[in-house]
Amino acid sequence: MNLRGYFLPVVATLGFVFLYAPIVSLVVFSFNESRLVTVWGGFSTRWYGELLRDGQMLSAAWVSLKVATLSATLATVIGTLAAFTLTRFARFRGKLLLTGMVTAPLVMPEVITGLSLLLLFVTMENMLGWPAGRGLTTVVIAHATFCAAYVTVIAQSRLRDMDESLEEAARDLGAGPVRVFFDITLPVITPALISGWLLAFTLSLDDLVVASFVSGPGASTLPMVIFSKVRLGVSPDVNALATIIIVIVAIAVTIAGLLLRRQHKKY
Amino acid sequence: MSAPDAVPSASHAPLYRRLFLIAVVALALALRFDLLTLEAQTAGTLTLILWTTALALIALEASDALGISRRWLVIALPMLWLFVFFLVPFLVLGRISIAESMIARPPYSPLWERGSDGSLEIIASLDNYRFLLSDALYRNAYLSSFRVAAISTIFALLIGYPLAYYIARAPEPRRSILLLLVILPFWTSFLLRVYAWIGFLRRDGVINNILTWAGVIDEPLVMMQTDLAVYIGIVYTYLPFMILPLYANLVKLDGALLEAAGDLGASPMVTFLTITLPLSLPGIVAGSMLVFIPAIGEYVIPALLGGPDTLMIGRVLWDEFFASRDWPVASAVAIVMLVLVVLPIMWLQSVQNREVPK
Numbered sequence: 001m002n003l004r005g006y007f008l009p010v011v012a013t014l015g016f017v018f019l020y021a022p023i024v025s026l027v028v029f030s031f032n033e034s035r036l037v038t039v040w041g042g043f044s045t046r047w048y049g050e051l052l053r054d055g056q057m058l059s060a061a062w063v064s065l066k067v068a069t070l071s072a073t074l075a076t077v078i079g080t081l082a083a084f085t086l087t088r089f090a091r092f093r094g095k096l097l098l099t100g101m102v103t104a105p106l107v108m109p110e111v112i113t114g115l116s117l118l119l120l121f122v123t124m125e126n127m128l129g130w131p132a133g134r135g136l137t138t139v140v141i142a143h144a145t146f147c148a149a150y151v152t153v154i155a156q157s158r159l160r161d162m163d164e165s166l167e168e169a170a171r172d173l174g175a176g177p178v179r180v181f182f183d184i185t186l187p188v189i190t191p192a193l194i195s196g197w198l199l200a201f202t203l204s205l206d207d208l209v210v211a212s213f214v215s216g217p218g219a220s221t222l223p224m225v226i227f228s229k230v231r232l233g234v235s236p237d238v239n240a241l242a243t244i245i246i247v248i249v250a251i252a253v254t255i256a257g258l259l260l261r262r263q264h265k266k267y
Numbered sequence: 268m269s270a271p272d273a274v275p276s277a278s279h280a281p282l283y284r285r286l287f288l289i290a291v292v293a294l295a296l297a298l299r300f301d302l303l304t305l306e307a308q309t310a311g312t313l314t315l316i317l318w319t320t321a322l323a324l325i326a327l328e329a330s331d332a333l334g335i336s337r338r339w340l341v342i343a344l345p346m347l348w349l350f351v352f353f354l355v356p357f358l359v360l361g362r363i364s365i366a367e368s369m370i371a372r373p374p375y376s377p378l379w380e381r382g383s384d385g386s387l388e389i390i391a392s393l394d395n396y397r398f399l400l401s402d403a404l405y406r407n408a409y410l411s412s413f414r415v416a417a418i419s420t421i422f423a424l425l426i427g428y429p430l431a432y433y434i435a436r437a438p439e440p441r442r443s444i445l446l447l448l449v450i451l452p453f454w455t456s457f458l459l460r461v462y463a464w465i466g467f468l469r470r471d472g473v474i475n476n477i478l479t480w481a482g483v484i485d486e487p488l489v490m491m492q493t494d495l496a497v498y499i500g501i502v503y504t505y506l507p508f509m510i511l512p513l514y515a516n517l518v519k520l521d522g523a524l525l526e527a528a529g530d531l532g533a534s535p536m537v538t539f540l541t542i543t544l545p546l547s548l549p550g551i552v553a554g555s556m557l558v559f560i561p562a563i564g565e566y567v568i569p570a571l572l573g574g575p576d577t578l579m580i581g582r583v584l585w586d587e588f589f590a591s592r593d594w595p596v597a598s599a600v601a602i603v604m605l606v607l608v609v610l611p612i613m614w615l616q617s618v619q620n621r622e623v624p625k
Contacts, residue, residue, distance in 0.1 A: 012433035015426055016445075017453060019506065022463035025473055029466065039471070050356060070312070082345035092342060101349040107612050109564025111581045112601045115588060116356035119598065122373045123359050129299070137311035145352040148345070177338070206457050209566050209581075213588075223458050230462050230571065234469070242459040249454045253447070 007057035029247060030239035045242040054108070054237065057225055064205055064222040067136060072200035076193055078144065079200075080152025084185070086152075087159040107147035114213030117142045121214060134216030142206060142214045147200035158192035159185075288324040322347075357605070364598035365391040375595050393597035405600065408578040408609060415494065415569075415579060416562035419501035423509040423558045424551065426502065431513035431550075432543075435520070437460065446521070453507050460572050462498055466579075468496050492574030500568040501558070508557035516550025548550055552619070556612075563608055580604055 030048075034041025051057060082102050086095070103115065121131055121138050131137050166188070170180045208223040215221065229235055284382050295317040297303050297311055316392055364373040367390065376390045399405045434445045441517065467473045468490040475487040510588060519534040520543065566581040573579070580600065588597040 007428060008433045008436075012445075015430040015506075016448060018426070019449070022460065022467055022503070023452065023455070025466060026459065026463045036471070039476075041419070078345050081341055082349070085342050085345060091350075094342070094346060098342075098346055098349070101353050102345075103616075104609075104613065105353060107560050107609060107616065109581060109604065109609070111564055111566055111584045112360075112605060112609070115584065115597060115601050116360040117352065119359045119363055119594070120352070120356040124509040126373070131311050133311075135311060137315055141315070141352060142313065145349070194322060201453060208458055209585075218597050223346070226456075226458055226462070230458070231466070232382070234462070234466055238459070238462060242456070242462070244461065245593070246455050249451070251346065253451060253454065257447070 023246065026239050026242045030236065032236060032239075035236060043114035048237040048244075050236045051240045051244075054218075057222070057237075057241070059223040060220050060222045063136065063219055067139050067143060067211075067221060068201045068204040070140045070231045071147060071204045072197050074144035075139065075147035075151050075200040076197045078148040079153050080189075080193060082148065082152045084181070087156055092264055102149055102152045104195060105146045106153070108146070108207035110207070111213075113146055114142070114210040115239060117145070117210070118213040132215055135219040138214045138216070139211050139219060139221065142210050143200075143204040146210065147203050150199050150203065151193070151196035154192050154196040162188050172185040284324065285328070286346045288321065288328070291324065295321060307573075332587075347596045360598050360601055363595055364395055364409070364602050365393065366595045367392070367394070368595045373594065374592055395417070395596050396603070398596065399599055399603060404578070405580075405583065406582045408580045411578045412563050412580040412608075415497060415577075416559050417623050419498050419505075419562050420499060420509075420555050420559045423502045423506055424555060427506055427509035427513055427554060428551075431510045431517055434510070435517035449507050449510050449514075457504060458567060460504060461568055464496070464500055464503065464572060465491065468499070485611045491572065492577075494573070494577055496572035497569050497577055497579075501562045501565065504568065505558040505561060509563075511553040512553035512557065513550040515549065516547050516553075520546060556616070560612055564604070580608075 001221045029040075031043050031045065032039075032041055033044035033046065049259075081100065085092075085103070086099060117138075118134070121134060125131060125133070131141075162185075167180050167184050170184045171177075175183065207221075208227050212224055212227075215224065219237065226238060226241070229238055294303075295314060298305070298314055298317070303310075323340070323344070326343060327337075329335075330337055330340060362378065363375055366378070369376050370375060378390065380388045380390060430449070434442055434449070437445055465472070469475070470489070470491070472485045472491075474490065477482075478484045479487065524542055524546075525538055528542055529535075533541070564581045565579060566585050569577045569579045569582050570585070573582075584597050584600045584604070587593050587600060
């Protein structure tokens, strides 16, 4: 029998087991009666109940959702403008600087981004009186800044691929630059902007390090609360939370997949 | 842009726009001087929105009045935002790295001080950098960050390559599903995926339970709080970043080349080493960069899975800031990291990008 014929499927199966075993065990042990996370003590949904009564966790989740929505929207606006500038304006002073500032956040370690932004906020507060203390606003600014880089990359590749003759045609027919942007460019790149927004939303929701630096009292995000819990050891209500997140993601991905398939059929 | 931008004269600027501008500025000033009482967070966010709007409107007025093309406004917003919130922070970082730590709010010395005779005295020293050089802890942390990131990248490549190859060779409906399965974990929380491994690697964790039950071991293995746990955590978290560029590269591989090699008598091993591997080199480089770059500054994984002796520079910076509250030394650590790690990576990437069009 051919040994090589088995090698790849076996390695691939092991790879997927490696990717999914921890996630499966998270879900399974969220229904565990016992407080010991890894010893099975019977089926129970008590940890879900406890999660719903955990006021700190719920308010942190609310903060995280607000931060993610605001910063993803802000990042999409900044990223779209940056991408448009870089692809459509041939040459201008500072183009190199803008290119650098747009790509650098992608390789910047989170600890540096977090620390440098915190120091900026502290210095600004001393010199200008704004932002007064740290909280939701500072986290939104920080997240919008690093997420804008990702949105720019996505929007840029869509703008490069798109047929520029459409914009030219509109201009030839007498549309001003603003009208061309809103009537032609924006509708064409909207799918890219939606995926950019979703990516920014996820990155913001996921971020622990930057938020820990720039957040203040009363504005703890969900990852910050989870981290302080997890540091003290495993706790089953975190498993319950993980399961809820996994279910939401699975549903969202299924819906997105179905929508994409329908769109493919249409064209 | 080929078409000349329309530049309306100042008289065309609608009156309502100016009224709106005045209203925005008035509201912002009212907030600034506490004439309006709002919840602190709402006030902060509102201030940001108001001032951004006001600045944009003022810029619009100014460009109309001076007859400057409006395209500068489009350029100005992302430019200004990134300048203030991305570039300026590094200047602040550099400035605080030469300050002295002191018990104050904020906990560092001011840049200058008025002497008793009114003379201006600048407080700046390279003591923090000297301290980093003299203490072996920091040197070891930089070195071991490089080591951990490099070893994790190699493991990710060894696991990711066969997976990417398998997916690229799979027939169509299955290929898309497998690809989706690789991306899916990325959309769930990163923190919770690292947390899942605590349950696996603990003394009474899943792996030890299974092995003891199967009779493979008598004593539980020590896996948590070791370097091994950190490698596993990094490989697990960043494996999709390795697989996706490799897949994108391997899926374009021309099957005819492999057939030709086989027809000419090359064994599959030789074919792989002389054709597949060299052709997939760009994918290997891209994937390795995507794993290595976030791994080297990683904080969460060594903090949760590593032991007290797992030194990584991101963790050292974090502890310097949050535990020792020594902001100037933390800034100096960040500046050195910027010079030793980030600048070389950016340089490498720009070299790579320049090679692509050829």
